[in-house]
Amino acid sequence: MGLTLSVSELKKSYGGTVVLDGCSYRFEGGGVYAIMGPNGSGKSTFLRLCALIEKPDSGKADFIEEGVVIEHGLALMRRITLLLPSVGVFNTTVYENIAYGLKLRKVNKAEIEHRVLNAAEMVGLKDKLRRRAVTLSSGETQRMGLARALVISPSVLFLDEPTAAVDAKNSKAIEEIIQNIRHTLKATIILSTHDAGLAERAADTILTLRDGRATAL
Amino acid sequence: MDLIVEGLRKAFLLIFSLDAGLMGIVLLSLRVSLTALLIGTALGVPTGALICLKEKFPLRHLALNILNTAMGLPPVVVGLFLYLLLSRRGPLGALGLLYTASAMIIAQSILAFPIVASLSYAAISAVPPLIRQAAMTLGAAPFQTTMAIVREARYAILAAVMAAFGRLSAEVGAVLIVGGNIAGRTRVITSAIVLETDKGDFSEAIALGVVLLSISLCVNIALYFFSRRGRATGYLWA
Ligand SMILES: Nc1ncnc2c1ncn2[C@@H]1O[C@H](COP(=O)(O)OP(=O)(O)OP(=O)(O)O)[C@@H](O)[C@H]1O
Ligand SMILES: [Mg+2]
Numbered sequence: 147m148g149l150t151l152s153v154s155e156l157k158k159s160y161g162g163t164v165v166l167d168g169c170s171y172r173f174e175g176g177g178v179y180a181i182m183g184p185n186g187s188g189k190s191t192f193l194r195l196c197a198l199i200e201k202p203d204s205g206k207a208d209f210i211e212e213g214v215v216i217e218h219g220l221a222l223m224r225r226i227t228l229l230l231p232s233v234g235v236f237n238t239t240v241y242e243n244i245a246y247g248l249k250l251r252k253v254n255k256a257e258i259e260h261r262v263l264n265a266a267e268m269v270g271l272k273d274k275l276r277r278r279a280v281t282l283s284s285g286e287t288q289r290m291g292l293a294r295a296l297v298i299s300p301s302v303l304f305l306d307e308p309t310a311a312v313d314a315k316n317s318k319a320i321e322e323i324i325q326n327i328r329h330t331l332k333a334t335i336i337l338s339t340h341d342a343g344l345a346e347r348a349a350d351t352i353l354t355l356r357d358g359r360a361t362a363l
Numbered sequence: 364m365d366l367i368v369e370g371l372r373k374a375f376l377l378i379f380s381l382d383a384g385l386m387g388i389v390l391l392s393l394r395v396s397l398t399a400l401l402i403g404t405a406l407g408v409p410t411g412a413l414i415c416l417k418e419k420f421p422l423r424h425l426a427l428n429i430l431n432t433a434m435g436l437p438p439v440v441v442g443l444f445l446y447l448l449l450s451r452r453g454p455l456g457a458l459g460l461l462y463t464a465s466a467m468i469i470a471q472s473i474l475a476f477p478i479v480a481s482l483s484y485a486a487i488s489a490v491p492p493l494i495r496q497a498a499m500t501l502g503a504a505p506f507q508t509t510m511a512i513v514r515e516a517r518y519a520i521l522a523a524v525m526a527a528f529g530r531l532s533a534e535v536g537a538v539l540i541v542g543g544n545i546a547g548r549t550r551v552i553t554s555a556i557v558l559e560t561d562k563g564d565f566s567e568a569i570a571l572g573v574v575l576l577s578i579s580l581c582v583n584i585a586l587y588f589f590s591r592r593g594r595a596t597g598y599l600w601a
Contacts, residue, residue: 197500199496199499199500220502220504223499223502224502227500227501227502228500229500230493230496230497230500232493233493233497234491234493234494234495234496234497234498235497236494236497236511236514236515237515246498246501246511247501247502250501250502250503250504250507251502294501295500295501298501298502
């Protein structure tokens, strides 16, 4: 079940340039949210801070389960994941890429295989599992990134422009996968996008990021 | 000219008859250089990774400059330095290691270490930052993240190890000084070539030279293979 994410007064600047200026918002567990905003408005920064792979200058991101704030640490990191706009592809097979998060979690081999096959099926890469991942097209790479993220059954899934570098057909497929994840995992999903149509169709709530703050439409 | 032709003829006879003396020398060479390579790698790869990946590594540039300088250490200087340490009156003289295979292994480990460390550093720093981020987003603990990055550099690191092996198998200065070129105990390919050439026994010297060249050739073919594997992905080979 998705965790609630309560962001309060997040601030971040890079070398004097203020990107986030006291950004606050509460993302309810199980909801799907789309963040929009012009280039450079800080969407990616916001997602990196929320996914806890970068530290804010001040402010905090609290993950809440049944009213209790979960302490930051590896255990929490393993319940959330962020799909970056350019997927960092490991130089190995598609199978090993998707299995990576499960191996980290010391999941047993039979279950890894089962879950990787399921995830690959979901994103339409079942026949490409033995391929070297670096040879995939960008649309396929994006779908592999999605499989790699969803295979670990995250409670919160952050997606940074999941459909940016892909054609209409792949974009449609990715949109369906997101809907699918929503129903099967019941995860909280927070995505950034420039595609108003996608935001409209996929999300319950659309936020805009402007002047370092988030506001709901 | 006759000397060379005659030398080559005898050399191939020695090689293909698997001459016991020759084989002993070749096997000792491989044992010394491969053991030293193993030690140099076990210490060098973590050192390169640490310098590259540890945030706020103290004096990173100084450490890199020292390693890069040490990559070109003249083997005779290493040999001399180690000789002074290990000689009977030296600080480590009590260990009784001078003129043993162990002394040669230590000398070659010292030669291998900076090569492996420095080239591993270069290999690991060529891994794009995206890999670290990807590992972190998928739930990797700090050490697992480091391992993911090092694993991405594996072909370039293998190439670094092969390069170090090339240097070890070809060097004579250090092993000659600390090994003493004792027949059956510390005589390796390169030191034997020096001796046989001095004695004028060219066939034995040429046979050993041919074996050494074959080893180099194999190493270079392997190097080429690994560097190509790395390059195929666009970034693994710096
Ligand atoms: N690591 C960094 N170092 C310096 N500046 C950065 C860094 N990351 C982001 N920035 C700056 O912060 C601002 C916000 O960047 P961010 O990538 O968060 O925007 P975005 O909304 O995702 O833009 P886009 O729609 O183009 O993806 C930009 O001006 C960018 O140059
Ligand atoms: Mg962005």
